[in-house]
Amino acid sequence: MRASVTGRPAGGLIEGTDMAKNVVKQKKSNLTRYNRAGYFFVAPFVVVFLIFSVYPVLRTLYLSFTNAKVTTLNLQMVGFANYLRVLKDKYFWISLWNTVKIWGVNIVLQLGLAFLLTIVFSDLKYKIKGLGVFRALYYLPNLIAATSIAFLFKTLLDWRYGTVNQILNSVYVALGVSKAPVDWMGSPSTAGVVISLIQTWMWFGNSFIMLMAGVQGINKDYYEAASIDGAGRWTLFGKITLPLLKPILLYVAITSLIGGLQMFDLPYLMAEKTAASYNSVQTVVMYLYKFGFETGTTQVGYASAIAYVLFAIILAVSIAQIKMVNKED
Amino acid sequence: MTTGDKIKKAILYILLILLAAACLFPFLLMMVNATRSGVEITHSFTLIPSSHLTENWKIVFSYFNLFKGMLNSLIVSVPATLLTAYFSAMTAYGLAMYKFKGSKVIFTAILIFMMIPGQLSLIGFYNLCTKLHLVNSYIPLIIPAVAAPGTVFFLRQYILSALPPSLIEAARIDGAKEVYSFHRIVLPIMMPGIATMSIMAFIGNWNNYLLPMIILNKNEKFTLPVMMATLRASTDIQSNQGAIYLAVAISVIPILIVFCFCSKYIISSISAGSVKE
Numbered sequence: 028m029r030a031s032v033t034g035r036p037a038g039g040l041i042e043g044t045d046m047a048k049n050v051v052k053q054k055k056s057n058l059t060r061y062n063r064a065g066y067f068f069v070a071p072f073v074v075v076f077l078i079f080s081v082y083p084v085l086r087t088l089y090l091s092f093t094n095a096k097v098t099t100l101n102l103q104m105v106g107f108a109n110y111l112r113v114l115k116d117k118y119f120w121i122s123l124w125n126t127v128k129i130w131g132v133n134i135v136l137q138l139g140l141a142f143l144l145t146i147v148f149s150d151l152k153y154k155i156k157g158l159g160v161f162r163a164l165y166y167l168p169n170l171i172a173a174t175s176i177a178f179l180f181k182t183l184l185d186w187r188y189g190t191v192n193q194i195l196n197s198v199y200v201a202l203g204v205s206k207a208p209v210d211w212m213g214s215p216s217t218a219g220v221v222i223s224l225i226q227t228w229m230w231f232g233n234s235f236i237m238l239m240a241g242v243q244g245i246n247k248d249y250y251e252a253a254s255i256d257g258a259g260r261w262t263l264f265g266k267i268t269l270p271l272l273k274p275i276l277l278y279v280a281i282t283s284l285i286g287g288l289q290m291f292d293l294p295y296l297m298a299e300k301t302a303a304s305y306n307s308v309q310t311v312v313m314y315l316y317k318f319g320f321e322t323g324t325t326q327v328g329y330a331s332a333i334a335y336v337l338f339a340i341i342l343a344v345s346i347a348q349i350k351m352v353n354k355e356d
Numbered sequence: 357m358t359t360g361d362k363i364k365k366a367i368l369y370i371l372l373i374l375l376a377a378a379c380l381f382p383f384l385l386m387m388v389n390a391t392r393s394g395v396e397i398t399h400s401f402t403l404i405p406s407s408h409l410t411e412n413w414k415i416v417f418s419y420f421n422l423f424k425g426m427l428n429s430l431i432v433s434v435p436a437t438l439l440t441a442y443f444s445a446m447t448a449y450g451l452a453m454y455k456f457k458g459s460k461v462i463f464t465a466i467l468i469f470m471m472i473p474g475q476l477s478l479i480g481f482y483n484l485c486t487k488l489h490l491v492n493s494y495i496p497l498i499i500p501a502v503a504a505p506g507t508v509f510f511l512r513q514y515i516l517s518a519l520p521p522s523l524i525e526a527a528r529i530d531g532a533k534e535v536y537s538f539h540r541i542v543l544p545i546m547m548p549g550i551a552t553m554s555i556m557a558f559i560g561n562w563n564n565y566l567l568p569m570i571i572l573n574k575n576e577k578f579t580l581p582v583m584m585a586t587l588r589a590s591t592d593i594q595s596n597q598g599a600i601y602l603a604v605a606i607s608v609i610p611i612l613i614v615f616c617f618c619s620k621y622i623i624s625s626i627s628a629g630s631v632k633e
Contacts, residue, residue: 061534062454063454065455066450066456067534068534069447069450072444072462072508075443075503076465079484083479084477090480144372152357153364161376165376166619166623166626167615171563172580172608173563174563174565178603178604179382179386179601180382193400193401236627291475291565296588315478319479320482337475
């Protein structure tokens with residue numbers, strides 16, 4: 028039947044496929060020749076990756092099973108001793124709890140704020156203008172080095188001379204009440220929250236941009252169709268926006284968690300070692316740094332074990348997060 | 357729109373503007389306080405600039421040379437960014453366009469290392485640098501930029517969506533060598549993607565603190581963030597808050613200026629990063 032359609036005898040068609048096969052074969056051998064160039068393109072990456080990424084990771088793993096203190100000469104293998112020590116180390120768990128607390132308060136506020144902004148800017152009724160300018164301003168704090176942010180806020184929050192307490196004081200005076208100035212970074216009850224808030228201030232713009240990009244990627248037809256069916260603003264949000272934003276939300280949450288559990292710059296530079304609050308803001312990486320690099324407390328083997336326990340925790344939580352979100356579908 | 361809606365809309369705008377102000381206010385306080393003397397700052401709060409800028413300037417620069425720090429940061433960040441841009445594009449192209457033994461292994465390794473926190477390898481990395489006598493050198497801060505798994509991953513996706521393979525095949529028929537095609541055809545097409553990732557890489561390098569702090573221990577080598585962090589140990593400068601504000605301001609202003617001109621690109625690069633995942 029086919030032959031009659033194409034107006035060619037069946038035999039010719041078979042011949043044609045054979046020829047096509049030969050062409051494919053030839054093309055394939057050409058391709059393998061070309062494909063060899065692939066090695067050339069990835070070679071520099073692979074070499075540097077093996078030396079500066081893979082080797083350090085494996086080296087840290089090896090050191091975590093040794094008794095390395097300051098130098099790594101004359102090492103002795105100690106098995107899982109360092110790991111057992113981490114698990115029994117009260118201060119490790121305190122530092123982990125501090126990290127989770129500081130990250131947790133921050134991520135709730137950060138995503139909450141980013142969500143509210145996304146709802147406001149994607150609202151079809153109010154049609155808020157100026158997204159470009161607002162987005163830029165909200166993102167600005169994220170661009171500044173954490174070291175500069177740390178000193179800026181440390182100075183602003185100084186309990187005796189800081190501008191924040193001066194402003195609060197003038198408010199108190201205006202209200203006719205008298206209150207003692209708060210030692211923001213010195214007192215254990217406020218230091219962690221202050222760092223969370225600064226983190227939120229630094230990161231909500233970033234989350235907002237990502238969520239907004241996700242919303243703008245959603246097909247407008249969905250909304251129109253749902254609106255015609257009489258769906259209200261909150262139904263639209265709950266039934267269309269939220270489910271479609273889930274992958275981005277998950278991405279933001281996981282990257283934030285991986286970054287958050289590695290928190291170092293802000294608390295390290297803002298906390299005073301002598302202050303009562305130090306044990307409430309010491310993060311895992313600060314604790315790792317203490318054993319990995321600080322003179323006098325260097326125990327490289329132990330610090331390596333801390334690094335791997337932290338990695339295991341990050342991995343476990345990331346997998347749990349992915350599973351949790353996938354389950355809901 | 358009813359009057360009620362108009363009022364609601366106005367309230368929304370006010371809230372949005374207040375939030376924007378909250379993002380800028382600390383920087384405003386920083387600039388005002390940078391012009392005030394320590395005594396003035398400890399006495400009261402104001403938004404009116406004072407006249408002690410030069411005095412504060414002298415205190416800051418008698419303690420450290422922030423411009424030297426900026427220069428050092430540039431010496432590290434610019435080459436590192438260029439290496440990341442060029443070699444990531446090259447690797448991404450190699451992985452996306454060629455089928456060869458081991459390419460799957462490399463891609464899997466890239467995915468795994470995107471999940472691995474940098475701190476995991478910190479100790480091994482420092483250990484490696486001591487062995488290679490690279491402590492106090494910029495090499496460990498620049499060369500590893502050749503292998504940036506996240507950037508390779510992003511650019512690979514970019515190639516798959518933006519570069520038709522037929523284009524390269526056509527060039528082959530015309531007798532173009534693979535490397536020539538990469539430089540003359542692929543790189544120009546990938547430029548928007550490369551620019552996006554370069555902006556992020558540059559900011560990351562410029563702001564990086566922990567790694568340079570560990571690798572560098574000579575004052576004259578310090579990058580800007582490491583130099584800023586030495587404020588922590590100084591009691592002279594700590595006693596004069598105006599000088600601290602000025603130091604922070606000097607470290608922040610270059611980024612603010614860059615932001616004024618490039619905010620559009622920076623923002624779009626973050627959006628791109630989230631959607632392309």
